[in-house]
Amino acid sequence: MSDAKKELTIGMLGCGVVGSQVVRLLLEDSGDFAARSGAKLTLKKIAVRDAKVKREKVPANLITTDADSVVDDPAIDIIIEVMGGLEPARKLLLRAIGNGKSIITANKALLAHHGAELFEAADKNGVDLYYEAAVGGAIPILRPLRESIVGDHVYRVMGIVNGTTNFILTKMDESGSEFAVALKEAQDLGFAEADPTADIEGHDAAAKAAILAGLAFHTRVNIKDVSCEGITRISARDIAVARDIDHVIKLLAIAEINGKGEISVRVHPTLISRQHPLAAVRGSFNAIFVEAESAGELMFYGRGAGGAPTASAILGDLIAIARNKTRGGEGHGESDYAELRFADRGQVLTRYLIRMDVADKPGVLAAIAQIFASNSVSIETVRQSGHDASAELIVMTHQAPEGSLAATVAAIAKSDVVKSVESVIRVEGATR
Amino acid sequence: MSDAKKELTIGMLGCGVVGSQVVRLLLEDSGDFAARSGAKLTLKKIAVRDAKVKREKVPANLITTDADSVVDDPAIDIIIEVMGGLEPARKLLLRAIGNGKSIITANKALLAHHGAELFEAADKNGVDLYYEAAVGGAIPILRPLRESIVGDHVYRVMGIVNGTTNFILTKMDESGSEFAVALKEAQDLGFAEADPTADIEGHDAAAKAAILAGLAFHTRVNIKDVSCEGITRISARDIAVARDIDHVIKLLAIAEINGKGEISVRVHPTLISRQHPLAAVRGSFNAIFVEAESAGELMFYGRGAGGAPTASAILGDLIAIARNKTRGGEGHGESDYAELRFADRGQVLTRYLIRMDVADKPGVLAAIAQIFASNSVSIETVRQSGHDASAELIVMTHQAPEGSLAATVAAIAKSDVVKSVESVIRVEGATR
Numbered sequence: 001m002s003d004a005k006k007e008l009t010i011g012m013l014g015c016g017v018v019g020s021q022v023v024r025l026l027l028e029d030s031g032d033f034a035a036r037s038g039a040k041l042t043l044k045k046i047a048v049r050d051a052k053v054k055r056e057k058v059p060a061n062l063i064t065t066d067a068d069s070v071v072d073d074p075a076i077d078i079i080i081e082v083m084g085g086l087e088p089a090r091k092l093l094l095r096a097i098g099n100g101k102s103i104i105t106a107n108k109a110l111l112a113h114h115g116a117e118l119f120e121a122a123d124k125n126g127v128d129l130y131y132e133a134a135v136g137g138a139i140p141i142l143r144p145l146r147e148s149i150v151g152d153h154v155y156r157v158m159g160i161v162n163g164t165t166n167f168i169l170t171k172m173d174e175s176g177s178e179f180a181v182a183l184k185e186a187q188d189l190g191f192a193e194a195d196p197t198a199d200i201e202g203h204d205a206a207a208k209a210a211i212l213a214g215l216a217f218h219t220r221v222n223i224k225d226v227s228c229e230g231i232t233r234i235s236a237r238d239i240a241v242a243r244d245i246d247h248v249i250k251l252l253a254i255a256e257i258n259g260k261g262e263i264s265v266r267v268h269p270t271l272i273s274r275q276h277p278l279a280a281v282r283g284s285f286n287a288i289f290v291e292a293e294s295a296g297e298l299m300f301y302g303r304g305a306g307g308a309p310t311a312s313a314i315l316g317d318l319i320a321i322a323r324n325k326t327r328g329g330e331g332h333g334e335s336d337y338a339e340l341r342f343a344d345r346g347q348v349l350t351r352y353l354i355r356m357d358v359a360d361k362p363g364v365l366a367a368i369a370q371i372f373a374s375n376s377v378s379i380e381t382v383r384q385s386g387h388d389a390s391a392e393l394i395v396m397t398h399q400a401p402e403g404s405l406a407a408t409v410a411a412i413a414k415s416d417v418v419k420s421v422e423s424v425i426r427v428e429g430a431t432r
Numbered sequence: 433m434s435d436a437k438k439e440l441t442i443g444m445l446g447c448g449v450v451g452s453q454v455v456r457l458l459l460e461d462s463g464d465f466a467a468r469s470g471a472k473l474t475l476k477k478i479a480v481r482d483a484k485v486k487r488e489k490v491p492a493n494l495i496t497t498d499a500d501s502v503v504d505d506p507a508i509d510i511i512i513e514v515m516g517g518l519e520p521a522r523k524l525l526l527r528a529i530g531n532g533k534s535i536i537t538a539n540k541a542l543l544a545h546h547g548a549e550l551f552e553a554a555d556k557n558g559v560d561l562y563y564e565a566a567v568g569g570a571i572p573i574l575r576p577l578r579e580s581i582v583g584d585h586v587y588r589v590m591g592i593v594n595g596t597t598n599f600i601l602t603k604m605d606e607s608g609s610e611f612a613v614a615l616k617e618a619q620d621l622g623f624a625e626a627d628p629t630a631d632i633e634g635h636d637a638a639a640k641a642a643i644l645a646g647l648a649f650h651t652r653v654n655i656k657d658v659s660c661e662g663i664t665r666i667s668a669r670d671i672a673v674a675r676d677i678d679h680v681i682k683l684l685a686i687a688e689i690n691g692k693g694e695i696s697v698r699v700h701p702t703l704i705s706r707q708h709p710l711a712a713v714r715g716s717f718n719a720i721f722v723e724a725e726s727a728g729e730l731m732f733y734g735r736g737a738g739g740a741p742t743a744s745a746i747l748g749d750l751i752a753i754a755r756n757k758t759r760g761g762e763g764h765g766e767s768d769y770a771e772l773r774f775a776d777r778g779q780v781l782t783r784y785l786i787r788m789d790v791a792d793k794p795g796v797l798a799a800i801a802q803i804f805a806s807n808s809v810s811i812e813t814v815r816q817s818g819h820d821a822s823a824e825l826i827v828m829t830h831q832a833p834e835g836s837l838a839a840t841v842a843a844i845a846k847s848d849v850v851k852s853v854e855s856v857i858r859v860e861g862a863t864r
Contacts, residue, residue, distance in 0.1 A: 021726070025583070025726060029585075032585075033583065035584070035650075035770075036582050036650070087467075094576060105670060110514075123736075132580060138581075138584075138724075138726070138727035138728060138730060139638075139730060140487065140572075140575075140576035140579075140580030140581065140730070143575065143579060143580050144572035144575065144576060144580075146573030147575060147579075147748065147751075147752050148575050148745070148748040148752075149565060149570075149572065149573075149744065149748055150459070150468050150747075150748055150751045150752075151465065151468070151744060151746075151747025151748045151749075152570075152744040152747065152748070153464075166552060173548060218467075218468070226473045277712065277733060278710045280709065287731075291738075291743075292570075292744065294453070294457060294570070294736065294741060294743055294744035294747075295570035295734060295735065295740075295741050295744040295745070296735040296738075296740070296741050297728025297732035297733075297734060297735065298570060298571060298572070298732075298733065298734035298735075299731070299732075299734065300730075300731075300732055300733075301729075301730065301731035301732075301733065302727060302728065302730035302731065303727065303728040303729065306728075308491050308725075308726040308727075308728070309726060309727050309728055311726055312581065312583060312584040312724065312726035312727040312728070313580070313586065313723075314583055315582075315726075316579065316580040316581055316583045316584070318583060319579075319583050320579050320580075320582075338467075424862040428667075
């Protein structure tokens with residue numbers, strides 16, 4: 001082929017935990033990569049903020065603090081972005097795309113905030129923009145969604161996409177400990193950052209939810225379109241109640257389409273049955289569960305973070321882009337032809353498990369049942385257990401619109417017979 | 433692009449359970465497919481053996497009994513082969529490839545027997561040959577192995593790739609029934625054929641093992657290279673013993689590479705820990721567990737058979753090929769650059785669980801332990817339970833070469849103190 005290239009030159013932006021692994025693998029296995037991609041892959045420049053940081057196995061002569069010189073270098077064909085953050089990553093990638101370079105990025109926040117701008121630029125310039133590492137680390141999920149299930153109709157994606165929160169929830173389930181204790185343990189073991197906000201408040205999962213939803217529904221989804229609730233309010237008692245009814249609590253990123261062709265994208269702690277394949281995903285592992293019309297149920301499981309797993313996904317993208325270039329043609333671009341609307345959040349169907357402390361006296365249940373009825377929310381099960389002068393009442397609803405469920409909880413909280421609403425957790429995992 | 437086409441014409445070979453679903457989806461969703469693939473996809477001809485068979489939702493005017501007229505039709509761009517069997521499928525596909533048509537096939541037996549010939553022909557003629565539906569039905573596993581994990585080093589693939597045997601083994605585990613009873617139930621429910629030989633003897637799994645191994649290790653693997661043992665000898669007692677030690681028995685297709693860079697590919701009933709992700713794969717579901725150097729552990733789970741799931745995988749391939757054609761260039765070809773050797777079967781490392789009836793008298797254990805020692809096989813655990821004049825002895829070995837383990841079993845069978853060797857099952861799932 002006339003436009004085939006036999007040597008491809010790579011520039012990298014950033015060189016932290018993931019970047020160092022990419023460098024190591026590229027230098028160690030260059031022969032294998034050449035055989036698999038059909039081209040010699042040469043790493044030419046690595047832009048970093050501080051050139052003085054010691055980086056093992058990273059050749060010092062590749063390092064530069066001038067990121068512009070990497071994205072502007074006419075000899076560089078492919079940019080790997082592992083610097084993270086919104087700026088200057090966004091500007092650098094747009095400039096690289098404008099210069100005709102193909103892009104690999106692991107930056108989920110950037111894609112969830114500025115994906116539309118980047119994808120459009122890539123499309124306009126006829127370059128590849130790959131980002132398998134941005135969701136689920138080493139788990140191949142984006143390419144399957146984009147290329148394998150593309151002939152099918154996905155109607156729901158539910159993912160455990162944040163290893164930190166899954167580690168914490170698994171610990172709480174195994175040991176019965178409270179959130180703060182499990183978080184501390186996660187921090188001590190390196191599974192949670194010193195500032196864990198982005199993980200435990202669900203922001204990281206929300207960025208990934210936006211990316212997954214965009215691919216599943218062929219529609220641009222921004223992180224602003226994602227409703228988000230973290231796990232900080234989950235208590236040991238919530239976990240114990242879940243166990244009693246043979247469920248587990250997971251922080252799920254959920255993207256689904258309703259009967260009217262509207263999509264909803266959300267992140268929240270979720271009760272799912274222990275029989276559900278996602279329930280067996282423990283510790284820092286990630287998994288994405290996909291329901292599609294013809295394919296049925298699919299699940300993709302693996303390590304969602306870490307230097308080597310993330311580097312593995314980046315190298316898969318690198319070889320894919322290299323193959324596109326050596327064989328001519330470009331890869332599969334983004335597809336946003338559907339441009340679906342977002343469902344009104346109040347109309348999204350879900351189920352609630354509501355745990356409350358109530359006065360232990362006759363007529364309480366009747367009063368509460370009346371509140372549910374007047375909001376047209378039907379009750380599936382009620383469990384009551386007394387202690388001292390009060391009693392714990394646990395209500396599992398049938399499926400109902402989020403708005404009606406929320407209104408029910410608001411009314412319950414104001415009721416005379418209810419001392420406090422202790423927790424409200426959504427329940428998912430029923431089949432369509 | 434100059435060679436881009438905006439309409440692609442499809443010919444189909446065969447129209448059974450899978451083929452009918454492909455037709456239904458293609459005709460129902462033609463607008464979606466056009467948007468996703470960038471081309472109008474038109475189904476022009478369907479070759480069948482018997483035109484008189486009633487096929488719902490399949491337009492009669494597309495049907496022909498002349499398969500040659502499909503593969504020779506110059507207006508047809510893509511051939512979907514769902515007829516199954518080795519001949520005439522092989523000849524027809526070679527002829528279609530020679531005529532410059534791209535191929536999608538779900539025919540695992542054909543690929544496992546004649547893959548090398550077909551892949552070479554496709555490569556020579558510059559056409560795509562895709563076969564995602566051949567392993568794991570709807571589960572996207574081939575494309576991830578070929579394109580996502582391609583930058584990594586896979587060292588083991590273990591798959592539950594046959595739904596019939598997994599259904600039977602799950603039934604036996606749940607109900608304690610014997611193999612024959614569970615098989616009958618599977619047949620009654622449509623999960624096993626009237627002649628279940630290909631499934632229960634492991635031949636179907638062996639064909640899929642060959643395909644998986646080829647992709648994982650970039651080496652041509654023929655079904656003749658796969659050692660194969662079915663599940664017909666698994667008894668209710670074996671299942672109960674597995675349960676006692678917190679294991680399950682699964683028919684696994686295993687492909688792995690040893691420290692010398694040699695590969696082994698095999699299918700056999702296998703004990704795995706209930707904590708292993710594969711243990712939770714129940715009923716007719718399939719899953720493929722992949723261990724790679726950088727990515728770590730990955731698992732792909734879903735429906736391994738059935739008309740709609742298999743059709744979903746075929747349509748994913750169809751859109752991929754259509755995108756290749758509309759954007760110019762061809763897809764990722766097979767990669768067999770590695771040409772690894774096969775390990776000597778006797779040298780493959782595994783572990784055995786050996787269950788035997790022994791005389792219930794002093795010195796028996798010493799005599800048996802001596803046999804293990806003289807074959808250099810070390811014992812991990814021994815469990816003995818007496819009943820009447822004999823006792824059941826269950827030995828779990830440490831890892832040892834298959835040849836030494838087999839020699840040990842042969843020697844045990846001849847020993848005076850052993851009445852019978854009741855069963856021998858391999859144990860896998862330990863990490864590297």
